[in-house]
Amino acid sequence: MDDEALSAIAAGIERTNELLQRVLAEVATTPATHAVFVDAGYVYAAAGRLVAGTEDRRAFELDAEGIIEAFIDRARKLFPDSRLLRVYWYDGARRRIHSAEQERIAELPDVKVRLGNLNASRQQKGVDSLIRSDLESLARHRAISDAVLIGGDEDLVSAVEAAQGYGARVHLWGIEAADGRNQADPLLWEVDSLRTLDLDFCKPYITRRTAPIYGDAPIPTGPIPTREDVHFVGARVASQWLATRGRDSLAELLPGHPYLPPAYDQELLVEAEGMLNISLRGHADLRRVLRDGFWEHLQARL
DSSP, X not given: OOHHHHHHHHHHHHHHHHHHHHHHHHHHHSOEEEEEEEEHHHXXXXXXXXXXXXXXXXXXXXXXXXXXXHHHHHHHHHSTTEEEEEEEEEEEEGGGOOOHHHHHHHTSTTEEEEEEEEOTTOOEESHHHHHHHHHHHHHHTTOOSEEEEEOOOGGGHHHHHHHHHTTOEEEEEEEOOSSSOSSOHHHHHHXXXXXXXXXXXXXXXXXXXXXXXXXXXXXXXXXXXXXXXXXHHHHHHHHHHHHHHOHHHHHTTGGGTTOOOHHHHHHHHHHHHHHHTBOOTTOHHHHHHHHHHHHHHHHHHO
């Protein structure tokens, strides 16, 4: 190899070294950044079960501002040399329209509320995909070096893998379960570290309501009715619906017997609870009796 070729190779090596030195210098002067990703449905369910003995968020109040500040403070201690990008709060809402509580959370500093859909059975839809999208995007653009993930769904595994693929570390926080676990094993296996928020951590932010609410109305709390009473109320609701909605509208339900579309099933439940002055949640046998009374009256009249 002649001297000219050797000089060219040496010059290339020198340029590469200069580039590496600039990159290392930039990395050394760039502060670490972390973000907190909160599956609100998990927090409500797990903290409610731990402190109030129920996952039904209508039965207790969550001091969202207080617990978010506690999350921020705990992350600050975990990452003392890192700055907070923001807290992402993922929740469900009908037609993705903010509730009054979600609006208050969205107004908090350093908090971004992201909404999935809430179906008629009050189940969140699309939240996991939002978490994955945000977590992957921030990791890909090197906007964060560490991510705190507060959730438990196995569907979050893909979000963890995506972020880790771009070099971010993912730290999973869970809420203490009274018995067993409330986080999927595959999720526990994928993350870089695990931490548990215990009863003492959660207790200041959960207050049990003396009169649980459903929407804007109290959940009825009278004595448990007989099966005959529940059956009668199911028929009564069917009669009222026939009078107000018409035969043609309700005839469309018959091909689905014995199943009601979720929206109708939820309406039936709410109206029946008001008539009976008792919550039927947790009484699967009485809910079946309620549907039987509804269907029998409907089929007899159509």
